[in-house]
């Protein structure tokens with residue numbers, strides 16, 4: 485990896501190319517962030533109806549929503565976006581953050597996720613250069629963005645993302661790309677077990693649930709990518725930032741003490757920062 489870092493591609497054209505590529509991926513991630521939770525909810529509704537042997541007739545009439553269909557549209561007036569209205573960042577600026585049809589404000593989520601994705605894409609390029617490691621680092625970074633945004637919006641870390649992320653981390657580390665395989669396997673196991681233990685301790689002491697099973701799986705996935713040695717640091721950084729943000733939010737009156745905040749975004753942020761910090765040391 486030393487040679488890769490030494491041969492940093494400072495080529496500005498390549499950086500611009502990756503930034504644009506990142507914006508396009510970001511606009512795809514936006515679709516997943518909005519639609520995956522809706523799809524999951526529809527699926528759970530159908531399954532629970534099946535279990536309870538309730539009539540599912542009214543569910544059959546719903547138009548199925550997938551990642552690719554229907555095409556992107558305004559959630560307010562349902563008008564399908566034209567190609568020109570669907571260009572990452574550019575359209576948002578040209579339309580001044582409003583739907584071209586009904587003037588409904590466009591959620592800030594769209595440009596934020598696009599810019600964030602473009603940034604992590606360029607950072608990965610600068611750190612790993614043109615290599616197979618870069619591809620893995622990008623997949624890892626994109627998965628974290630999905631988990632961060634979906635958990636922030638819905639307090640949900642879908643198995644559809646956490647479980648493949650865990651397996652991918654183990655597979656990538658078969659060749660020790662980011663951590664020796666042994667550390668990765670131990671990381672996956674201890675990641676899950678440690679938060680599980682904290683969860684039960686917290687529940688026994690306070691009678692409340694401090695986090696969800698999604699958090700255990702997410703930390704297991706981070707352990708598979710980073711190795712078990714990094715997990716204490718991930719948990720400390722995530723917890724301290726969660727505490728810090730909660731206190732600020734309570735002081736500003738944005739939330740109350742009883743309102744739970746999603747832990748996933750902090751795990752994602754801490755996992756991301758420590759991933760890049762630890763791989764820059766190699």
Ligand SMILES: [Zn+2]
Pocket residue numbers: 558559560561562563583584585586587588
């Ligand atoms: Zn509209």
